Every structure is written in structure tokens, then in C-alpha cells.
Amino acid sequence: MARHPLPRILTGNAPVTRGRELARSAADGASEVLQPLITIGRGLRRLAAAGRERWAATPKEQRGTLCFVAGAGVVLVALVPYGPLLALVAVTAVAAWVGRYQEPEAEVAPGPSEAETGRLRALYEALVPCFSFEDDPGLLYAHDGDWQEAFTEYAFDEDGRPARLRLAYPAYFPDGEAGARARVEQLLHAKSGRGREYRFDWHEEANQLVMTALGPLPVDIAAQPFVTSPGETVLGFTDPESVQRTLPVVCGDEERDVPPVVWRTGRRSTEPHLLALGQPGAGGTTLLRSIALQALRDGDVVVIDGGGTGEFGCLAGRHGVLAVESGLAGALAALEWAAHETERRLVVANRAQQAGRPAPANARRPLWIIADKLTALSHLASVEGRGDPQRLLQVPLRHGRAAQVTVAAADQFETAELLSDPVRTHTKARVVLGPATAEEVRAVLGAPPSTTPPPYVPPGRGYARLGGGPVLRLQVPATPDPFDKTAVEAHREAVLELLPKYSGLPADDGLPADDPEPADDAAWTVSLAKHTDAAPVNGD
Numbered sequence: 211m212a213r214h215p216l217p218r219i220l221t222g223n224a225p226v227t228r229g230r231e232l233a234r235s236a237a238d239g240a241s242e243v244l245q246p247l248i249t250i251g252r253g254l255r256r257l258a259a260a261g262r263e264r265w266a267a268t269p270k271e272q273r274g275t276l277c278f279v280a281g282a283g284v285v286l287v288a289l290v291p292y293g294p295l296l297a298l299v300a301v302t303a304v305a306a307w308v309g310r311y312q313e314p315e316a317e318v319a320p321g322p323s324e325a326e327t328g329r330l331r332a333l334y335e336a337l338v339p340c341f342s343f344e345d346d347p348g349l350l351y352a353h354d355g356d357w358q359e360a361f362t363e364y365a366f367d368e369d370g371r372p373a374r375l376r377l378a379y380p381a382y383f384p385d386g387e388a389g390a391r392a393r394v395e396q397l398l399h400a401k402s403g404r405g406r407e408y409r410f411d412w413h414e415e416a417n418q419l420v421m422t423a424l425g426p427l428p429v430d431i432a433a434q435p436f437v438t439s440p441g442e443t444v445l446g447f448t449d450p451e452s453v454q455r456t457l458p459v460v461c462g463d464e465e466r467d468v469p470p471v472v473w474r475t476g477r478r479s480t481e482p483h484l485l486a487l488g489q490p491g492a493g494g495t496t497l498l499r500s501i502a503l504q505a506l507r508d509g510d511v512v513v514i515d516g517g518g519t520g521e522f523g524c525l526a527g528r529h530g531v532l533a534v535e536s537g538l539a540g541a542l543a544a545l546e547w548a549a550h551e552t553e554r555r556l557v558v559a560n561r562a563q564q565a566g567r568p569a570p571a572n573a574r575r576p577l578w579i580i581a582d583k584l585t586a587l588s589h590l591a592s593v594e595g596r597g598d599p600q601r602l603l604q605v606p607l608r609h610g611r612a613a614q615v616t617v618a619a620a621d622q623f624e625t626a627e628l629l630s631d632p633v634r635t636h637t638k639a640r641v642v643l644g645p646a647t648a649e650e651v652r653a654v655l656g657a658p659p660s661t662t663p664p665p666y667v668p669p670g671r672g673y674a675r676l677g678g679g680p681v682l683r684l685q686v687p688a689t690p691d692p693f694d695k696t697a698v699e700a701h702r703e704a705v706l707e708l709l710p711k712y713s714g715l716p717a718d719d720g721l722p723a724d725d726p727e728p729a730d731d732a733a734w735t736v737s738l739a740k741h742t743d744a745a746p747v748n749g750d
Contacts, residue, residue, distance in 0.1 A: 253310075254309070336397055338351045340394050408421055444687070487621055495582055501618050528709055549603075556613050647663075659673050
């Protein structure tokens with residue numbers, strides 16, 4: 211059979227390719243020529259959509275008035291010379307302005323991968339025993355059910371583990387019971403991956419639970435002059451979602467904004483005194499040292515070091531530091547003076563108020579009592595048959611807010627039962643540092659933590675609660691003893707820069723030593739009054 215040649219249109223692609231290029235060039239040219247019309251048409255479409263939305267949002271009783279106003283406007287335009295032409299030009303200009311840009315196409319979020327889908331399916335199946343009920347006709351959680359109906363929002367980290375999960379649960383779930391909540395939280399913690407810290411936010415009204423994997427808090431922020439108002443003290447730093455404020459801090463060679471935990475003291479404070487509890491070495495002394503450095507900017511400080519380890523030796527003899535006592539005799543004398551000073555300030559402020567004058571400066575200058583491990587001195591006092599030092603804190607605790615006297619105390623869990631009732635009652639600002647169970651946190655703060663225990667607890671890491679506020683994660687700024695050679699050199703230098711200058715007082719200024727008994731308590735009163743430019747209590 212003879213083979214006939216194929217037509218030329220089937221033997222070559224050159225004409226077809228040339229035709230496609232011509233068609234594409236013609237379309238591009240037409241789009242450029244018709245671009246103004248396209249823009250005006252897009253604007254008219256958007257104006258029409260906005261008008262429909264406005265009409266739908268207008269109440270039915272007001273639509274008649276709206277139609278009357280629109281009709282009157284049309285009639286007025288028609289009666290004005292060149293009115294229709296001007297209206298057409300105005301509408302065209304507005305449509306061109308509204309349609310000048312093209313809305314980008316909405317990006318379709320990619321769905322979870324196969325591994326992520328498997329994790330979500332495993333989480334859903336694990337929650338079935340917690341959220342299912344036999345008599346429920348429409349089970350939201352059932353074996354081989356649809357997990358997409360229960361999990362309304364989810365996100366994963368770089369390792370493929372759930373970083374955020376929003377789930378819905380049935381209305382009959384007892385979300386008000388701590389045991390039921392703890393069971394669900396423990397299950398999600400185990401299934402989502404250990405080694406991270408999770409926060410659980412229960413929304414009882416919407417029957418939803420949000421689980422968020424939290425990153426570690428910064429531990430490289432050293433003590434520094436924080437930008438705060440008078441009466442504000444930075445206890446540490448927390449999560450950005452927990453507070454509505456940030457502070458600029460310098461970390462190394464860079465400056466960044468971090469969310470702080472700010473404790474407000476003074477006359478208007480509802481939490482004028484603070485108590486911190488934790489394990490040994492958890493950072494309680496570091497917290498008190500940080501508070502003392504901030505208090506010395508505009509106040510005076512009396513330090514009671516019950517541990518006797520010399521952690522506050524760097525403050526001795528500095529300007530504004532009235533005393534640093536580690537012995538029982540010196541601590542009793544200093545606390546007794548603080549009680550008398552509180553009473554003196556109250557009397558002076560009352561007399562000034564009755565006379566219609568402001569209180570003198572020596573009654574308005576803040577006075578801080580820093581007490582570290584005071585229960586150790588209480589035990590020593592009971593052994594020696596002397597008065598409990600905590601008894602002398604009763605007056606500053608009860609009347610300190612009106613007298614500008616603030617008490618900040620720190621102790622350990624092992625000796626917490628030795629704390630006196632005034633200390634427990636009047637310290638509304640609470641801090642828990644170091645490893646602690648949910649029961650221990652609840653016992654100190656009055657509420658359980660909203661996060662799971664962290665896998666690693668660095669020094670100064672814990673929780674804080676100011677009065678009846680929420681429980682916040684806390685990381686105390688690095689404030690080591692500058693004389694500790696094992697501490698980080700940069701952190702030690704930061705503390706040394708914050709220390710006030712030496713007061714230059716002679717060695718025999720009347721301050722009693724730790725070991726011998728004070729010869730006369732009045733001498734203590736005169737000496738400490740000399741530091742605060744205040745008259746003695748007996749001579750007021």
C-alpha cells in the first residue's frame with residue numbers, strides 16, 4: 211500500500227506556535243487598552259456590593275426614609291444644569307478610585323501532613339473516654355469518629371509536634387471539677403510530647419479548650435535599671451500573652467522588649483508586702499537581692515539575713531542601706547527599730563494631715579524590710595528563750611502601706627509552717643520558685659498553676675500571683691552575689707554597677723555587731739534615725 215504524505219498542518223508545529231504567540235500578544239494588548247474600563251468595572255462592582263451590604267444592614271423601619279432621600283437626590287441632580295453629566299463623571303471617578311487595586315487571591319492553607327494527621331487522630335482517640343457518654347445521641351467524640359469536627363484549630367512546630375490545639379468538648383463535661391480537668395490536661399501533655407511546658411485555657415461558656423506549647427522564659431537578662439514608675443518593682447519576666455506591657459531591657463549587646471511582672475507598692479497598693487517560698491537554691495535570695503537593688507533607687511533598706519551566709523554582704527555600708535544583720539541580736543534590734551519607725555511615721559503623717567500640711571520627707575521616703583530565711587532566727591530565738599523576730603514584723607505588716615514601709619520575705623518549703631500568722635495574712639503578693647507540685651503552688655498562691663511543670667527549672671524560675679490576679683510564669687533577672695566567683699562575670703558586673711556608693715560612715719557609728727548584745731536599744735534608734743534624717747521615736 212502506498213503511503214500518502216501528511217498535511218503540512220500536522221507535520222510541523224511552527225504555525226501553531228506562531229498562532230499562540232499572536233493570540234497571547236493580542237490578549238495582552240487588549241488588556242492594556244481596556245485596563246481603565248476593567249478598573250472602572252471592578253470599582254462599580256465593589257460599590258454595588260457595598261450598597262447591598264448597607265441595604266441589608268439598614269433596619270426595615272428605616273428603609274423607606276433611605277429610599278426617599280435617595281430619590282430626592284436623584285431628582286435634585288436631574289434638575290441641576292449638567293447634573294446627570296456631572297453625576298456620571300463623579301461616579302466614574304469614584305469607581306476608578308475604588309477599583310484601582312486588585313484583591314489578591316486568598317491563599318488556601320495547606321492541610322496537615324500524613325504524620326500530623328496521625329497525631330491528631332491519636333489525640334482524638336485518646337480523648338474519647340474523657341468526652342464521650344453512652345446516652346448522647348450525637349457523640350462528638352467516638353471511636354472512628356471525625357476528628358475535624360472536634361479540633362477546630364491546630365498548629366505544629368518544626369518537629370511535627372502539636373504547638374497549639376483548640377478543641378471543642380460536650381456541654382455535659384464537668385469542666386468545673388479540678389479532677390476532670392487534670393485528667394484531660396495530663397492526657398494531652400503525654401500525647402503531645404513531653405519535655406515542653408503547656409498552658410491550658412478553659413473557656414467554659416464556649417465549651418472549648420485551648421492548649422499552647424510554651425517556650426522557655428529568658429534566663430540571660432541580668433539586673434539593670436528597669437524603666438518603671440515610682441512604687442513599681444520588677445519581680446521578673448513572663449509570657450507576652452499574660453501581661454499587657456513590655457519593658458526595654460539590654461541583654462548582652464542587644465536591646466529588646468520583654469513582658470515584665472510588675473509589683474506595685476505604696477499607699478494605693480492592694481498587695482503591699484511579698485512572700486516568696488521555694489526549694490533551697492531556687493532563687494529566693496536572688497529575688498530579694500533584685501528587689502533591694504531596685505528599692506535603693508529612691509528608698510532605704512533594712513536587710514535581715516537569717517541564713518547567715520553573707521549573700522547580702524555587698525549591700526553593707528552602702529548609701530541607703532540602714533543595716534545588714536545576720537545575727538539574732540542585731541536582727542531583733544533592727545526589727546524593733548523598724549516597728550518604732552512605722553509607728554513614728556504614722557504619728558507624723560497624722561499630725562501633718564490634721565495641720566493641713568503634707569507629711570515631711572522622712573515620713574514619705576519608702577522603707578523596705580528585706581527578710582531572708584527569718585524562720586531560722588525564729589528557731590534560734592526559741593532555743594535561747596528570746597522573743598520571736600517575726601513578732602516585731604506585725605506592726606510593719608499591718609500599717610506598712612500607710613507608713614510607706616514594705617516587707618519582702620523569702621523562705622523555704624521545709625520551714626513554711628514556722629511562718630507566723632501576720633506574715634501569712636498580710637503578704638498578698640506571693641511567689642513560688644523552683645520545682646513545686648500543683649498542690650504546693652496552690653497552697654502558696656491560692657490557685658493552681660495554669661501550666662504543666664517545666665522539664666528544666668533554672669534558678670529564679672517559678673510562678674507569681676499578685677493578690678487575686680492570675681498565676682503567671684516568672685523568671686527572676688539574674689542578680690548573683692557580686693562577690694561570688696562562680697557566678698557569670700557579666701552578671702556580677704551588672705550588680706556592681708547598680709550598687710550605691712559607700713556611705714562613708716566611720717566604723718564606730720553606733721551600729722551593733724552581730725555577736726554581742728546591744729547595749730541600748732535607744733542607741734539603735736538614734737543611729738538608724740540618723741541614716742533616715744528622722745528624729746528618734748521617744749523624742750517625736
